[in-house]
Structure formats: structure tokens, C-alpha cells
Amino acid sequence: MRVQHAAARPFDATPFDARPFDVSQIEGDIREAVHQGAPHIQAVETEQQPAKPQLPDYVSHREDVSEIGKLSAEAIAREYEATAKEIETMGEVVRDMVQRCEQLTTSASSMLRDIKATAVRYRQEGKRIFDEIESCSSAADEVRKLCDTFRDKIATKTTEGTS
Numbered sequence: 001m002r003v004q005h006a007a008a009r010p011f012d013a014t015p016f017d018a019r020p021f022d023v024s025q026i027e028g029d030i031r032e033a034v035h036q037g038a039p040h041i042q043a044v045e046t047e048q049q050p051a052k053p054q055l056p057d058y059v060s061h062r063e064d065v066s067e068i069g070k071l072s073a074e075a076i077a078r079e080y081e082a083t084a085k086e087i088e089t090m091g092e093v094v095r096d097m098v099q100r101c102e103q104l105t106t107s108a109s110s111m112l113r114d115i116k117a118t119a120v121r122y123r124q125e126g127k128r129i130f131d132e133i134e135s136c137s138s139a140a141d142e143v144r145k146l147c148d149t150f151r152d153k154i155a156t157k158t159t160e161g162t163s
Contacts, residue, residue: 053078055074055077055078056077056078056081059073059077061073
């Protein structure tokens, strides 16, 4: 019998061989253990086993198969069904990826249209600035010619007046 709540006694430095055997001490230990009460025992709850999964709808047992054959076939069918469900789950992931790709394609197409429109606007702006620079250059040439003409007129009048 094992006592779970026995009180610890202080260590006695006397070696066991030197002490005489005392039966009254053993009786006292037993009496003390009985008076402490029964040890606390708690029942262990067992987990309920999950219900045995049903066979997939696409299989059924034949009449001439032994119990071992039926159990083996059930186990294989369940494993194949579990794998098929995992494959379907992967298919859902792939479908989500396809949808994301379609969204990216739509977004990329929209971006390409924006890029082409931006390039057209830059070309138009470049042409506008090109035309403006040439127009300014033409105006500057005209002003330079007028200045040359006025300078020549002034120079001719000054030479006529000094002569």
C-alpha cells in the first residue's frame, strides 16, 4: 500500500543497521495514514472517439466479401476520398489564383491604356513646344532682320548727313 499524504519526518542520522526494528513505529505510521483519510482519486474522462466516417457514396460493399476485406476496402476508399477532398481544396486555391490573375490582367490592361494615352499626350505636348520654339525662332529672325534694316537705314542716314 502506498501512502500519498504521509507526513515527512526529520532525517535521523543514525544508520539503519544500528537502530533496532520497532514494530510500534510501523503501527503508528499506519494509524497516521488511516486517520489522514483516503487518497484523492479523480476519475479520468475518456475522450469520445469520433464517429466512424461514412463510406463515400460512390462505393458499396459486395455480399461475398469477408469482414477483413470490407474493412480494408473501407480504409482505402476513405484515404482516396480524403485525398480527393484535398485535391478539390487545391483546385479552389488555383481558382482563387486564376481570379487574381484575371484581376491583374484587367488592371494591367487598364494601365497599358493609360500608358499609351500618356505617351500620346507627351507627343502632343512635345509637338506644341516644338512649334512654339520654331515660332519664337521665326519671330526672333524677323526682329533681327528689322533691327538690321533699321541699323542700315540709320547708318545710311548718318553717312549721308556727314558727307
